[in-house]
Amino acid sequence: MNTLTSNMNSLDIAQELVRRPSVNPLHDPKSSGENKVVDWLEQWGKEHNLETLREPVFPNRDNISFKISNGEGPHLLLNGHTDTVSVAGMDIDPFSGEVRDGRLWGRGSTDMKGPLACMLETILRMRERDDWKGTLTVGCVVDEETEFQGILKLIENHKPWDYAIVGEPTQLRVIRGCKGCLRIIIRVHGRAAHSSDPNKGRNAIVGMAPVLKALQAFFDEEIGQFTRSGFSPCTGSVGMIDGGSAVNIVPDECAVTIDIRTLPGQNTTQTHEALEQYVQNKVGQREGYELIIERPYHDSPSFETDPEHPLVKFACELQAQNEADTVAFGCDASKLAAAGIPTIILGPGDIAQAHTKDEFISLQDLEAGTEAYINLSLKLLN
Numbered sequence: 001m002n003t004l005t006s007n008m009n010s011l012d013i014a015q016e017l018v019r020r021p022s023v024n025p026l027h028d029p030k031s032s033g034e035n036k037v038v039d040w041l042e043q044w045g046k047e048h049n050l051e052t053l054r055e056p057v058f059p060n061r062d063n064i065s066f067k068i069s070n071g072e073g074p075h076l077l078l079n080g081h082t083d084t085v086s087v088a089g090m091d092i093d094p095f096s097g098e099v100r101d102g103r104l105w106g107r108g109s110t111d112m113k114g115p116l117a118c119m120l121e122t123i124l125r126m127r128e129r130d131d132w133k134g135t136l137t138v139g140c141v142v143d144e145e146t147e148f149q150g151i152l153k154l155i156e157n158h159k160p161w162d163y164a165i166v167g168e169p170t171q172l173r174v175i176r177g178c179k180g181c182l183r184i185i186i187r188v189h190g191r192a193a194h195s196s197d198p199n200k201g202r203n204a205i206v207g208m209a210p211v212l213k214a215l216q217a218f219f220d221e222e223i224g225q226f227t228r229s230g231f232s233p234c235t236g237s238v239g240m241i242d243g244g245s246a247v248n249i250v251p252d253e254c255a256v257t258i259d260i261r262t263l264p265g266q267n268t269t270q271t272h273e274a275l276e277q278y279v280q281n282k283v284g285q286r287e288g289y290e291l292i293i294e295r296p297y298h299d300s301p302s303f304e305t306d307p308e309h310p311l312v313k314f315a316c317e318l319q320a321q322n323e324a325d326t327v328a329f330g331c332d333a334s335k336l337a338a339a340g341i342p343t344i345i346l347g348p349g350d351i352a353q354a355h356t357k358d359e360f361i362s363l364q365d366l367e368a369g370t371e372a373y374i375n376l377s378l379k380l381l382n
Helices: 010-018 035-047 109-127 149-158 204-225 268-283 310-318 333-338 363-380
Strands: 051-058 061-070 075-081 103-105 134-141 163-166 175-178 180-189 235-243 253-262 290-293 298-300 325-327 343-345 360-362
Touching (some): 010 035, 010 103, 010 109, 010 363, 061 109, 075 109, 103 363, 109 134, 109 360, 109 363, 134 149, 149 333, 163 333, 163 363, 180 268, 204 235, 204 253, 310 343, 333 343, 360 363
Parallel strands (some): 075 163, 175 325
Antiparallel strands (some): 051 061, 103 360, 175 343, 180 253, 180 290, 180 298, 235 253
């Protein structure tokens, strides 16, 4: 049966997206990426006679966008991502697209194929109306779950837009800012030896232990010095550790990767320097060990849109919200804001359901999401 019917709603679209695996390859090296979803979207766009543009970002991993226009006026971008995190550990079928108990179940249903489906229904329904002026684009980008290369490519190829709305799940709360993300690898080098005579070596895993203690102390006692009104404090955590090659070899290297969530106005170079100085002072020089705190390999910006900006005020008015919120997670929105585009985050679903073993979005949220995007599009494109 042809699923590309002219009256597809957000649930129909979301089901089709969930049923097509699009795990980010950095979450699962066996994944082929997002192009099964993008293939379907390309056909969907052509079937609905939308201006459809597919653009490569990585080999076999493409952005795709859809555009409609109705005379001269502002240009609004509705942005969503097509990649998901891994399905490891899920206790439901991640790709069934099952509807049960008033919910759509599966990986990406909340983060963020459901919100993206609402945006896609919005562009279909806006095309049927004539009470707006300007251009509406829905950008569907890859790689949001890791390095944000999809949105960066979209910005490089197509900015500026007059407004941008990023559809992460916010329970349809208007979000005017989010934290950034600073990721750093810290290494301890020791000396390898046979495990039958470990005193001839310097065990790098053991040598990492005081470093971990110092890192946690920095997160608990020092990182709170970085603050911003309206935001929760800066935080840090150790996310990964790697060391050793065999049980009978004293390991000569151990590495940990840390994740620091930064705030608007925070100088990330100073944050890195403060971390390095604190850890070095706490751990000190140790014979046979070398401590290396690398330069950040990932520095994603935070963002903050002025609460008095018309985009924020219009969105809050439509959502009956006294003032816009901020969130701790990062997303594509900060890259759009860094490019000078007024941006908010607004989407159906609850971020607490994202990445879970039984991810779902309610059908009521999908309906409400579409209506919110249509109402805000009409408000802005006039």
